[in-house]
Amino acid sequence: MKLTIAVLALTVFSSAALACPFCLAPMQTWAEMIADAEVVALAKLLATHEGSQTETPHAILEIVEVHKGQDVRPAGKRVRMNAYLYGKAGDLFLLRGGLRDIATRDVIETFATDDPKSLPPAVSPAIRKVSATDTEDSTVSNSTSMTFTWDRADHVSIASYQYITEAPDSTKETQERLKYFLPFLENEDALVAADSWGEFANASYEDIVANGSSFPADKLRTWVADKQTSPERLGLYGMMLGLCGNARDAAFLQQQIGLPTSEEIRFGVEGLMGGLLLLTGEEGLAFLEDSRLMNANASQFDCFAVVQALQFIWAYEPDLIDKQRLRSALYPMLDRADLREIAIRDLARWNDWNTAPLLAEVYENCRGDDPATTRAIVGFLFVCLKSGQKEDPNNVAADHLLTRIREENGRLVRSMERDFR
16 A cells, blocks of 8 residues: 555656646647647548448548648548447547558548448448549648548537637647636536546646636535546646635535545545645644644545645745645654655655654664665655755764664665765
């Protein structure tokens, strides 16, 4: 279990200021996919074929509208894709494609004639493959090595197509783009809701903060309280409520955080804790300390969520809570075998050299069976000795402890010395 926490710790705020602090890395958004595609078109499914021993699965579609690349793909053209598309006749699909080198991949598209009688099952006689020599077709490059290929077909509705095509492109300022995506966060269309969340997940904290005054606090409370809200959204919504809320919202977030439960893993609660700290500062920190960090019965995941919230405040809101107050909040973690490594690494990053005298006891408890914490201690001591004055009491304590560890585990110290040169 400790390994799981350590892995999670490595990912926390690894890209500070580059993305939403409480969001997992999203998949590519539609705006990014549209930007990458040479041609984007809305198409209507005419027929789909599961394939047979003599014929590959395929689908026949008719292009309804070209959103991007009109000079390459005219509307009204029927196309064949060598892939089975799940759907019924009349369903809409968003197609993406472009020119590809036929020497490096198979041609996966053919063109159907305009004769309705050519549709499957009598499809074979009416279909001709695209080749590099079909220069009369506008989809084929003049180069003999390039041909046009549809790479992807995604099921869409009219509403989701409008959402995708009307969205501001990725070259626009993120602060302005978020205003468009905000109303779609819990859209009934799963494709739209997921994409709008992805846009917020990709946004920097500064860009999210800039839109705080437009966040709907009443809707955020509803979404946070909904047990069906996914964990990655819960963290974002908690932080957003912290940016736009008031005292009532602070009480709501504290209620939602609640007391430690028997459930060890509760992803997303770290965002609720971050939102609480945004609204209440040290008062909220005292609640998190009493209910978790100083509570021996709180699970490691409950405590780690608090650590994540503290890391968030340190990195993104450095003037909100006194820095030494944040540092001291981690001290109880030094007594917990499952969290002491993370606490030591954070305290080293936060230049808390007052911790040095406390590490002798931690080392005594971990030196026999916890090499990861021992390494964290040695790393802390190296940084401490480089940062302070030799006569400083904290440096004296650090030097004494490092000398002891060198005597007992010289190989470890020597290997880490090379990293700190």
